[in-house]
Amino acid sequence: MKGYFYITTPIYYVNARPHLGHVYTTVIADVMTRYHRLLGEDVFFLTGTDEHGDKIVETARGLGTTAKALADENSGRFRALWPELEVENSRFIRTTEPDHVRVVQAILQDVYDKGDIYFGEYGGHYCIGCERFFTETEIVDGKCPIHDKELTFRQEQNYFFKMEKYRPWLIDHINGNPDFVRPERYRNEVLGMLREPLDDLCISRPKSRLTWGIELPFDHDYVCYVWFDALINYLTGIGYPDGERFGDYWGAAQHIVGKDILKPHAVYWPTMLKATGIDPYRNLNVHGFWNVDQAKMSKSLGNVVDPLELKNTYGVDAFRYFLVREMVFGLDSNFSEEALIERYNADLANDLGNLVSRSTKMVSRYFDGVLPDGRETATEDDREVRDTALRVVKEYQGRMESFELHTAMMSVWSLISVLNKYIDKSAPWTLAKNDPERLRTVMYHMMEGVRFVAELICPVMPATSRRILEALGRGGMVQALDTFGALAPGVKIEAQEALFPRVERMKKVDEAPAQPPAKPKKEKAKAKEMEEVNLIDIADFARCRLKAGRIVEAAKVEKSDKLVVLKVDVGTTVQIAAGIGASYAPEELVGKYIAVVTNLKPARLMGIESAGMLLATDAPDGRLALVSFDREPVVGARIR
Numbered sequence: 001m002k003g004y005f006y007i008t009t010p011i012y013y014v015n016a017r018p019h020l021g022h023v024y025t026t027v028i029a030d031v032m033t034r035y036h037r038l039l040g041e042d043v044f045f046l047t048g049t050d051e052h053g054d055k056i057v058e059t060a061r062g063l064g065t066t067a068k069a070l071a072d073e074n075s076g077r078f079r080a081l082w083p084e085l086e087v088e089n090s091r092f093i094r095t096t097e098p099d100h101v102r103v104v105q106a107i108l109q110d111v112y113d114k115g116d117i118y119f120g121e122y123g124g125h126y127c128i129g130c131e132r133f134f135t136e137t138e139i140v141d142g143k144c145p146i147h148d149k150e151l152t153f154r155q156e157q158n159y160f161f162k163m164e165k166y167r168p169w170l171i172d173h174i175n176g177n178p179d180f181v182r183p184e185r186y187r188n189e190v191l192g193m194l195r196e197p198l199d200d201l202c203i204s205r206p207k208s209r210l211t212w213g214i215e216l217p218f219d220h221d222y223v224c225y226v227w228f229d230a231l232i233n234y235l236t237g238i239g240y241p242d243g244e245r246f247g248d249y250w251g252a253a254q255h256i257v258g259k260d261i262l263k264p265h266a267v268y269w270p271t272m273l274k275a276t277g278i279d280p281y282r283n284l285n286v287h288g289f290w291n292v293d294q295a296k297m298s299k300s301l302g303n304v305v306d307p308l309e310l311k312n313t314y315g316v317d318a319f320r321y322f323l324v325r326e327m328v329f330g331l332d333s334n335f336s337e338e339a340l341i342e343r344y345n346a347d348l349a350n351d352l353g354n355l356v357s358r359s360t361k362m363v364s365r366y367f368d369g370v371l372p373d374g375r376e377t378a379t380e381d382d383r384e385v386r387d388t389a390l391r392v393v394k395e396y397q398g399r400m401e402s403f404e405l406h407t408a409m410m411s412v413w414s415l416i417s418v419l420n421k422y423i424d425k426s427a428p429w430t431l432a433k434n435d436p437e438r439l440r441t442v443m444y445h446m447m448e449g450v451r452f453v454a455e456l457i458c459p460v461m462p463a464t465s466r467r468i469l470e471a472l473g474r475g476g477m478v479q480a481l482d483t484f485g486a487l488a489p490g491v492k493i494e495a496q497e498a499l500f501p502r503v504e505r506m507k508k509v510d511e512a513p514a515q516p517p518a519k520p521k522k523e524k525a526k527a528k529e530m531e532e533v534n535l536i537d538i539a540d541f542a543r544c545r546l547k548a549g550r551i552v553e554a555a556k557v558e559k560s561d562k563l564v565v566l567k568v569d570v571g572t573t574v575q576i577a578a579g580i581g582a583s584y585a586p587e588e589l590v591g592k593y594i595a596v597v598t599n600l601k602p603a604r605l606m607g608i609e610s611a612g613m614l615l616a617t618d619a620p621d622g623r624l625a626l627v628s629f630d631r632e633p634v635v636g637a638r639i640r
């Protein structure tokens with residue numbers, strides 16, 4: 001029987017442009033798509049944009065534009081981004097499209113006719129960022145726990161969906177299908193939400209307040225609540241109710257979402273489906289959040305990561321690999337460009353890149369680029385290569401199935417490591433002189449191992465995979481992952497240069513070369529002139545992480561006239577040793593807002609650890625003047 005696989009991302013709000021978080025979810029969905037295609041399954045991959053609701057109207061108003069124009073613009077940005085990242089979605093859906101409007105109205109009418117929608121009044125605390133009410137137990141310090149913002153109290157007459165009615169059914173369903181919501185921590189979180197009675201879901205907004213939405217088919221004075229509208233995209237996308245695709249794919253539906261939208265997907269959505277008489281989706285796969293430099297990514301902190309910039313700097317495959325490998329699926333992760341560079345150099349330039357270039361070059365050198373026949377496994381080492389390749393395939397498949405993508409990558413890298421060690425231990429350069437028979441076996445096992453690696457990285461790094469397979473004389477995918485020995489002897493192997501040229505680490509100020517030797521006077525003047533016209537690229541400046549900080553502690557350093565040790569809040573607290581002791585008394589410093597460079601490599605000054613640098617300049621009286629702000633800044637905000 002033909003296997004089907006249906007994968008979705010959240011549809012993203014069009015109030016802002018795409019960022020790293022959206023890219024993560026969508027790349028993961030693409031990786032799963034490619035993986036299931038390799039298994040020969042029929043895959044449908046849906047992504048798109050969520051365009052109705054208060055949040056869009058509010059943002060558009062603030063920008064002096066219309067909701068429609070804002071939606072068109074930002075939806076276009078999402079749509080254009082995906083091909084740049086080798087994301088191959090089957091459809092890009094917009095909730096303003098006519099087929100979606102029809103499906104939402106049909107479902108509303110159906111649930112209304114069944115008696116599960118009623119008219120009533122409700123007052124509650126609403127977060128516009130989340131577009132939902134929060135219950136007393138969810139509210140933290142009077143604020144939305146996701147956006148950390150004050151909630152708005154809203155009371156109005158509206159239509160309600162009888163969500164509470166389906167709570168017992170949902171609890172049973174989750175208990176009967178332990179991986180319905182995964183990883184387990186989120187399943188437990190959902191069961192926690194279901195321990196208390198649920199409020200029925202308010203599914204309308206009066207047109208007197210909001211018109212940017214889908215009109216209720218049974219009351220023209222109201223539009224549909226944005227979440228009720230948005231979730232239904234997963235049905236519209238595959239042609240519900242009559243489309244052939246719906247019948248094929250719905251039973252295989254996998255949603256991927258971030259932890260911020262767990263409740264709508266794990267509570268609203270299954271109960272809505274139940275009321276409509278549709279089977280629940282198969283799995284909800286929930287991932288954690290990317291933080292940036294240890295802080296929550298947010299516009300106000302100015303630390304929103306632009307995915308295109310990263311792709312342009314490091315290449316699409318390296319960027320995709322980093323996202324998949326770095327984040328433990330389900331947990332939060334910290335993004336930093338340093339970490340990306342480290343992974344790039346260690347895993348890609350060193351482990352994978354070296355393996356491919358040294359192996360293909362050896363075949364070129366010793367066998368004129370023609371793969372010799374060495375399929376017979378002769379020694380323990382040959383067997384280790386073969387057995388590892390076959391074992392890794394199984395392990396990798398199991399991990400991909402259960403969405404443990406980061407450990408699936410670890411499996412592949414364990415094979416890469418075995419192959420690199422195999423080459424080192426076999427020393428082909430010596431065999432070339434004294435054991436041609438053994439050299440053939442080693443070359444064959446090495447190249448066949450490389451083929452396994454190339455096939456396994458295909459979902460995450462499609463271009464690199466293609467390039468390696470082409471170098472092995474394989475235009476398309478081989479997909480013989482159950483056979484070690486599928487690579488035919490006699491194929492032409494093309495020698496490869498570095499697939500991933502090493503990337504220099506960001507140059508730190510304290511790593512700059514020592515002062516050049518003093519120059520003669522004339523040259524000095526020339527150098528000064530040069531310095532003045534020494535223009536830098538904006539990217540060079542962007543490497544410097546400058547943040548607004550607040551000094552929380554200051555103390556003089558004994559035996560030093562100049563040095564003070566500061567504790568500075570820059571989102572987190574860092575210790576900085578600064579040479580401003582002759583210009584400021586410690587007590588004068590506490591409470592000051594200053595500009596701090598936060599991505600310097602830690603240094604020790606007179607034995608004191610210093611993890612940053614503050615900015616100062618010269619005052620006319622010969623003392624130093626700290627760079628500060630003309631009004632109170634957000635502590636931890638990026639200076640740009």
Ligand code: ME8
Binds near residue numbers: 024
């Ligand atoms: O919630 N780290 O849209 P949205 C990881 N329209 N992933 C992140 C992230 C981060 N820091 N920030 C965002 C909506 N995401 C609704 C969805 S679905 C029927 C309606 C990702 O634009 C993650 O997938 O706020 C998260 O769930 C989603 O973007 C929220 O996107």
